[in-house]
Amino acid sequence: MSYHVNEKGYYGEFGGAYIPEMLYPNVAELREQYLSVMLQPDFQSEFRALLRDYVGRPTPLYFAKRLSEKYNTKIYLKREDLCHTGAHKVNNTIGQILMAQRLGKTRIIAETGAGQHGVATATVCALMGLQCIVYMGEIDIERQAPNVARMKMLGAEVRPAKSGSRTLKDATNEAIRDWINNPVDTHYIIGSVVGPHPYPDMVARFQSVISEEIKYQLLETEGRDIPDYVIACVGGGSNAAGAFYHFLDDERVHLIAVEAAGKGIDTGESAATSVLGKTGIIHGSKTLLMQTPDGQITEPYSISAGLDYPGVGPMHAHLFRSRRAEFISITDDQAMQWGLELSKTEGIIPAIESAHAFAVLDEKKFKPTDVVVINLSGRGDKDLNTYIKYFNF
């Protein structure tokens, strides 16, 4: 079975491009060109140079000694939290801004939930001197004030999404509407492995640098280029897609995708799409999504804004359906405790999204010889307010 996208833009039964005709020329242009552009030597050398000199790659694969002793297994942390702007998101925005330039686009739009992708997009737009408009739900603008300020400092215009539930899914709708209204000069930088084909594949390829590095870094430390487990959190699924990418076809590697259970699967306040979702269409992609029996998309919940998305990317829907990856749901409380645990054990304050991945250590038993790689997708600076409120610091 293949876990990569096929020539029609599908992963198994999931994916495709369910878009209104107004978007067809934009999406078709990207679909026809993305691979040839990405594979050009000058694109690759510019992309690689920026990842090295601007983002700070390769990020370390750090052997977490105290954590490993505690859980009696070999735990490595892939330090995406050390990327410029504080998370893996910038790997994709660097790639897409170079793509936009090659396609002759002069205006960039993006959606953001917590603001991490918005900041990563505003950053690369500043770097390249391109106009940047970020759509963000009105409610998220209120609760993520520091990231709104960062985007403004970087020269981006932050436009509030006032429709529907006024969060990430509505910001995505607004960005898509903007693209419909500006079909010629604008490139839409989607922040995750979601949206119509070719976005899920393009974003996964830009993020695949994560697993590419894990392979050679493990070879240096462990003498083998595959781990036994790769664990990553999944909202839309971009960091997991990057961490899994080069291991997809090697069934010796166990892939674990960690979703946000929120207050609990059965509480009505959850974002565990693999458990609560059904096949449907969201943002131009056929995938698993949370919806009413009548097909209206419902509002997810997680304490972590980055996992607060009612769908998963089509690649992850396929990994779930085919059982190639194991999906585990972690509650707010478990994740918050792990935010504290990792801080105290290893001196690393993780993003709350990433903290979900660590909680798998309590859910599964690992052998002492197992090599377990956890993708530490982002740092916790942006979450300090949430941590402060939760723990009453």
Place this chain on the structure above:
Amino acid sequence: MNRIKLKLQENKKLLSIYFTAGFPNLNDTVPILQALQENGVDMVEIGLPFSDPLADGPTIQASSTRALHNGMTSDKLFGQLKDIRKTVHIPLIIMGYFNPVMQYGVERFCQKCREIGIDGLIIPDLPVDVYEENYKPLFEQYGLANIFLITPQTSEARIRFIDSVSDGFIYMVSSASVTGAKGTFGAEQKQYFERIAKLDLKNPQIVGFGISNRETFAQATKQAKGAIIGSAFIKFLEENGLEKIGAFVSDIR
């Protein structure tokens, strides 16, 4: 021959109206349809509301949110329309996004439409290639015309392809934009209308998006067979309720 095709043969410019089912009130669907027919509207698009209407501007978004809040569902809409053909005889088209149709079951949805006497469907996010590959036989089996959109950015090759798989009319989106009124049409639109007219397509074209009054209706139908008014009608309903629908229609033509 179905009602859409018969209507398209009439020797006049067609006025089509879109409204969101369940707006302003849950049970307004049938009275609105009857009033539109009484006042000489040629065809109606009944909007099945969706939580995330990607191609719609603020007016239709807000009416959809309100309709859903009022409790509109696919089942309720079909229930309201059960006996519609006893009183309403103009062509009726259901316009909605693909996810609610998919959850209802595409075949079951088509079957229900046929039972009621719906003549066609407009599903903006069901792309023409997916339709061709998976759903065309179903639509044909249940006698439903599937209406596709073209825009100023659609290439001639693709327009010809869409024309070849269409059976009824082509929904011509007036400009690169989401739905909603924008004043009048400029030189760019006029050029686009002329360009499409010259293609001499098999299916007649009906223009939608941005048509709000007598002037834009006349501009849009100079070459095209008809025009669709949506957002402007919804705004009118919001401000005036159902009683004055006649005045709205007579202001257009």
